[in-house]
Amino acid sequence: xxxxxxxxxxxxxxxxxxxxxxxxxxxxxxxxxxxxxxxxxxxxxxxxxxxxxxxxxxxxxxxxxxxxxxxxxxxxxxxxxxxxxxxxxxxxxxxxxxxxxxxxxxxxxxxxxxxxxxxxxxxxxxxxxxxxxxxxxxxxxxxxxxxxxxxxxxxxxxxxxxxxxxxxxxxxxxxxxxxxxxxxxxxxxxxxxxxxxxxxxxxxxxxxxxxxxxxxxxxxxxxxxxxxxxxxxxxxxxxxxxxxxxxxxxxxxxxxxxxxxxxxxxxxxxxxxxxxxxxxxxxxxxxxxxxxxxxxxxxxxxxxxxxxxxxxxxxxxxxxxxxxxxxxxxxxxxxxxxxxxxxxxxxxxxxxxxxxxxxxxxxxxxxxxxxxxxxxxxxxxxxxxxxxxxxxxxxxxxxxxxxxxxxxxxxxxxxxxxxxxxxxxxxxxxxxxxxxxxxxxxxxxxxxxxxxxxxxxxxxxxxxxxxxxxxxxxxxxxxxxxxxxxx
Numbered sequence: 001x002x003x004x005x006x007x008x009x010x011x012x013x014x015x016x017x018x019x020x021x022x023x024x025x026x027x028x029x030x031x032x033x034x035x036x037x038x039x040x041x042x043x044x045x046x047x048x049x050x051x052x053x054x055x056x057x058x059x060x061x062x063x064x065x066x067x068x069x070x071x072x073x074x075x076x077x078x079x080x081x082x083x084x085x086x087x088x089x090x091x092x093x094x095x096x097x098x099x100x101x102x103x104x105x106x107x108x109x110x111x112x113x114x115x116x117x118x119x120x121x122x123x124x125x126x127x128x129x130x131x132x133x134x135x136x137x138x139x140x141x142x143x144x145x146x147x148x149x150x151x152x153x154x155x156x157x158x159x160x161x162x163x164x165x166x167x168x169x170x171x172x173x174x175x176x177x178x179x180x181x182x183x184x185x186x187x188x189x190x191x192x193x194x195x196x197x198x199x200x201x202x203x204x205x206x207x208x209x210x211x212x213x214x215x216x217x218x219x220x221x222x223x224x225x226x227x228x229x230x231x232x233x234x235x236x237x238x239x240x241x242x243x244x245x246x247x248x249x250x251x252x253x254x255x256x257x258x259x260x261x262x263x264x265x266x267x268x269x270x271x272x273x274x275x276x277x278x279x280x281x282x283x284x285x286x287x288x289x290x291x292x293x294x295x296x297x298x299x300x301x302x303x304x305x306x307x308x309x310x311x312x313x314x315x316x317x318x319x320x321x322x323x324x325x326x327x328x329x330x331x332x333x334x335x336x337x338x339x340x341x342x343x344x345x346x347x348x349x350x351x352x353x354x355x356x357x358x359x360x361x362x363x364x365x366x367x368x369x370x371x372x373x374x375x376x377x378x379x380x381x382x383x384x385x386x387x388x389x390x391x392x393x394x395x396x397x398x399x400x401x402x403x404x405x406x407x408x409x410x411x412x413x414x415x416x417x418x419x420x421x422x423x424x425x426x427x428x429x430x431x432x433x434x435x436x437x438x439x440x441x442x443x444x445x446x447x448x449x450x451x452x453x454x455x456x457x458x459x460x461x462x463x464x465x466x467x468x469x470x471x472x473x474x475x476x477x478x479x480x481x482x483x484x485x486x487x
Contacts, residue, residue: 013043013046014043014044014046014047015043018098020096020097020098020099021043021098021099023094023096024044024069024094024096024099024101025044025047027093027094027101028048028067028069028101031110033066033067033103033107034047034048034049034050035050036050036066036067036107037050037064037065037066037067038050038051038052038065038066038067038068038069039051039052039053039054039056039057039065039067039068039069040053040054040067040068040069040071041053041054041069041071041074042054042211042212042215044069045245052245053211053215053245053249054074054077054078055077055215055218055219055222055249055252055253057077057078057079057082058079058222058225058226058252059252062082062083062085062086062089063089066103066104066107067101067102067103067104067107068086068090068101068102068103069099069100069101070083070099070100070101070102071098071099072097072098072099072100073098076189077219079222079226080226086102089104089105090102090103090104090105091103091104091105091108091112091113092113092114093108093112093113093114094112094114095114095115100114101114144177144178144179145175145177145178145179145196145197145487146178146179146181146194146195146196146197147171147175147178147179147180147181147195147196147197147198147199147487148181148183148191148192148195148197148198148199149164149167149168149171149180149181149182149183149199149201150183150184150185150187150198150199150200150201150217150220151163151164151167151182151184151200151201151202151203152184152203152205153182153184153373154184154373155184156350156351156352157349157350157351157352158348158349158350158371158376158379158395158396158399159203159288159349159350159393159394159395159396159398160203161371161373161376162288162291162376162379162395162399163201163202163203163235163286163287163288163395164182164201164373165291165376165377166235166287166288166289166290166291167199167201167202167234167235167287168180168182169290169291169292170234170287170290170476170477170480171199173477174477174480174481175197175487178196178197178487181195185216185217186216186219187216187219187220187223189223189226189227192220192223192224192227192229193227193229195229196229196230196487197229197230197231197232197484197487198220198221198224198229198230198231198232199231199232199233199234200217200220200231200232200233200234200236201233201234201235201287202233202234202235202236202237202263202286202287203235203236203237204236204237204238204239204240204418205217205236205237206236206237206238206240206241206250206267206270206271207238207239207240207241207246208240208241208242208243208245208246208247208249208250209240209242209243211245211246214241214245214246214249214250215249217253218249218250218252218253218254219253220253221253221254221256221257222252222253222256224256225256230258230484230487231256231257231258232257232258232259232260232261232480232483232484233254233257233259233260233261234261234287234476234479235261235262235263235284235285235286235287235288235473235476236260236261236262236263236267237262237263237264237267237418238260238262238267238270238271238275239266239267239270239418240270241270241271241274241275242274247274247275247276250271250275250277251275251276251277254271254275254277254279255277255278255279257279258279258280258483258484259279259280259281259282259479259483259484260277260279260280260281260282261281261282261283261284261476261479262281262282262283262284263283263284263285263286263287264283264418264421264422264425264426265283265421265425266421267283268281268283280483282479284472284473284475284476284479285426285469285470285472285473286394286395286398286422286469286473287473287476288395288398288399288473289398289402289466289469289470289472289473289474290470290473290474290476291376291377291379291380291402292377293377293378293380293381294377294378295375295377295378295381296378296381297375297378297381297382298385299345299369299382299385300367301343302343303343305341305342305343306341306342306343306387306388307342307343307345307385307386307387307388308338308342308343308344308345308386308387308388308389308390309345309347309369309382309383309386309388309389309390309391309400310335310338310344310345310346310347310389310390310391311346311347311348311349311353311389311390311391311392311393311396312331312353312356312390312391312392312393312410312440313350313352313353313356313392313393314352314353314354314355314356314357315327315328315437316328316355316356317352317355323438324437324438326438326439326440326441327410327437327438327439327440327441330440330441330442330445331356331359331360332359332360332363333441333442334440334441334442334445335360335363335364336364337442337445337446337449338390338445339364339366341449342387342388344364344366345366345367345368345369346360346361346366346367346368346369347368347369347371347382347396348368348369348370348371349391349393349395349396350393369382379399380399380402380403381403382399383399383400383402383403383405384403384404384405386400386403386405387405387406387456388405388406388407388408388452388456388459389405389406389407389408390407390408390410391407391408391409391410392409392410392411392419392437393419394418394419394422397409397419397422397423397430398422401427401430401461401466401469402466402470404460404461404463404466405460406433406452406456406457406458406459406460407430407433407459407460407461408433408434408435408445408448408449408452408459409423409430409433409434409435410434410435410436410437410440411423411434411435411436411437412436412437412438413436413437413438426465426468426469427461427462427465427466427469428465429461429462429465430459430461432451432458432459433448433451433458433459435448
């Protein structure tokens with residue numbers, strides 16, 4: 001197997017405990033069909049070299065495949081009309097409660113025939129077309145334009161929730177008469193068919209080390225294009241598209257959109273030079289820089305010490321956790337120093353960090369601050385109450401930067417690091433407070449605290465740099481008006 005393909009699908013675990021899946025794989029191998037071109041669910045691609053996932057039906061013809069493995073619960077992932085002529089050139093050779101297998105007639109040398117009880121392909125095709133037809137009727141009757149905003153909302157990450165609300169505000173300012181429908185994956189053809197515009201609302205969502213993620217977001221563009229619905233993406237981080245399957249899927253899918261707005265130059269380089277998309281790619285800034293503060297939430301204090309908001313990530317959950325041992329082992333020692341000087345509050349930027357926070361909270365009797373989706377508009381005002389922020393979360397940095405408070409940033413030094421890019425490319429005035437994540441320990445923390453003690457103003461982001469970020473993010477309105485002036 002090609003190493004790029006192997007890396008691409010390493011997270012595609014074949015359900016070896018499920019006899020329905022095993023029966024199909026055994027059938028394919030017993031007849032030598034694994035050597036033929038095949039279209040199937042991506043899990044089969046992990047087992048068969050010449051197999052591609054259902055998304056390939058959007059740019060390849062039915063006749064390009066010798067074998068078709070149909071999962072009954074995933075047929076809407078295929079391009080509309082892809083199966084229309086399957087009975088003309090293919091034999092139905094096997095079926096069970098999950099799959100039907102079709103092979104080109106000339107390859108069915110043993111005259112295999114699947115049991116008719118499992119399902120009729122004609123009934124399935126009719127059902128898919130009926131859904132698409134009803135969607136068109138719904139749009140024709142609707143008296144308002146509908147925009148589908150797709151984000152990772154309500155998933156336990158304040159940054160993703162802030163992206164959602166900031167994107168919604170931007171869309172409402174551009175299309176004041178439209179109805180904004182907020183959603184998150186997986187993509188639904190039925191829902192997409194009822195809207196006039198699909199907007200993917202940003203964050204570092206374009207990556208392929210887990211192919212399910214690539215499928216999840218690319219399907220929105222493919223489905224929208226199939227249904228005649230315009231699509232775009234804003235505030236995107238796209239630094240993790242590296243494998244043959246991922247590059248092909250993202251290129252095909254993104255070329256169905258009107259434009260892609262990315263939040264940094266590294267993402268731009270990835271889409272232009274690696275993925276090689278043809279549609280306009282615009283660099284502006286993270287959409288969260290447009291979030292407006294609304295409402296107040298007072299942090300309860302119990303001492304007169306300066307207030308420190310702490311939002312370091314739990315690196316034990318990272319794929320490269322073994323490379324961050326020093327960072328992980330230093331947490332309690334560093335916190336022991338921090339609680340001497342500050343009243344520390346653990347601010348949960350992401351629920352992924354709760355394991356670390358629970359340990360620190362129990363060890364040092366610390367309060368944890370959580371912010372629900374409906375209260376995210378308050379987040380910048382929450383940060384304004386801090387005397388110092390220590391963060392390794394991108395949006396924690398952006399909130400603190402807009403709040404104009406001193407920041408110590410702990411992040412990867414890798415080229416293309418989303419937080420490193422933000423610091424060194426967009427807000428270089430904060431580089432003085434930067435600690436490389438792998439080097440986070442008591443000595444390096446003391447060095448940054450010494451700067452804070454001597455002159456805390458040196459750790460506050462330059463206001464003009466922040467205003468530039470805000471202006472760049474706000475230019476999304478101009479981008480929409482240029483590429484999608486009306487819907």
